[in-house]
């Protein structure tokens with residue numbers, strides 16, 4: 001998860017871009033985010049996109065990462081009734097979709113809840 | 119300075135037009151415009167967001183020019199800026215007239231969206247999302263809007279019923295609009311018990327995407343008939359602001375204030391707003407940017423100022439990139455007293471606001487009767 005840290009104002013922009021999203025300064029350096037954060041808000045989606053039906057139930061969360069940026073992410077290894085605001089999550093690589101015609105499997109980052117002891 | 123006027127408008131009912139292709143839709147609006155006025159088109163600017171995906175079509179402007187028999191010397195081009203394409207096309211047409219390159223520019227909004235099940239349409243419009251981290255993982259626009267709605271609710275202590283006031287008023291406004299897709303009344307109970315799409319977002323919180331075609335004619339002063347009330351396009355503005363998931367729409371405020379200040383007017387001078395209510399929460403956040411309501415209470419403006427009198431995206435329907443052209447056509451007809459549905463009396467100043475589905479980019483146009 002590459003982001004940019006601004007050396008002028010300290011702001012972290014995700015995903016990485018060569019210009020700070022807050023002060024528009026160009027003095028930024030790439031930083032690898034740890035992928036840990038907390039759920040700010042979430043929604044359970046019932047209307048999937050074509051090719052993503054296997055994600056049901058699809059839980060989308062607004063996550064505030066430790067380094068500062070807020071991002072949207074899909075939760076994995078979680079049931080809707082267990083999710084709550086303030087819950088700790090961490091990024092993991094998971095399969096997101098399959099192109100059955102070309103036989104390609106796509107992987108991307110998802111977030112799983114951090115439970116006590118895990 | 120060359121002045122730019124809106125001199126004609128034509129709309130086709132937003133809906134499910136399975137048996138009509140792009141040219142059939144164009145024919146409806148172009149022939150009705152031609153029968154109401156005489157003009158020589160110098161340029162055609164097509165506003166369409168998704169034709170490659172929905173219809174395997176490009177080169178739309180050239181096809182329109184040929185099939186409508188506009189002549190051999192007409193400039194044709196298409197503008198794509200997602201669901202903001204309509205007002206982006208206005209910016210282009212406005213520039214063509216201002217620069218003297220064209221005396222009459224036909225802005226044509228065209229979109230086909232109803233031939234698909236929702237999972238396919240959701241996939242098509244998800245092209246608007248960030249390439250890697252939102253589109254790539256399978257998010258839908260609806261889920262992003264749902265998160266914004268949740269954040270808006272929490273920030274302002276609102277319950278679901280607050281948002282339900284929007285579809286009630288929009289559906290009521292659409293009654294009598296012959297171009298509206300959903301011209302029926304809805305009740306609070308029906309809205310509150312409708313299908314959950316992505317909680318807290320329910321069916322009536324989402325503008326229904328459908329097929330549509332609309333046209334407006336932009337003319338230089340010399341090409342504008344002198345006898346009628348003339349509608350001037352005083353200013354066209356835009357703003358792009360990176361979304362940060364805060365429940366506000368900075369791009370909207372920027373574009374609206376810029377349009378007004380160029381015209382030397384303020385928000386309280388606006389007699390009629392046309393806004394891009396892709397979701398009820400968007401309507402609220404757009405209207406909060408006017409500064410005419412308490413924070414987080416954008417929808418309360420409905421009690422004081424006419425907004426989306428033809429039903430808005432919610433009930434007139436949401437024809438994607440063609441939306442802005444419908445908004446311009448409706449505003450023009452209100453200002454000239456020719457709108458065939460519910461009317462605004464004695465309106466002289468209209469602010470038309472259009473944007474991408476989730477509001478990263480917003481355009482505004484200030485129209486004024488001269």
Ligand SMILES: [Zn+2]
Nearest residue numbers: 006009020023
């Ligand atoms: Zn900075």
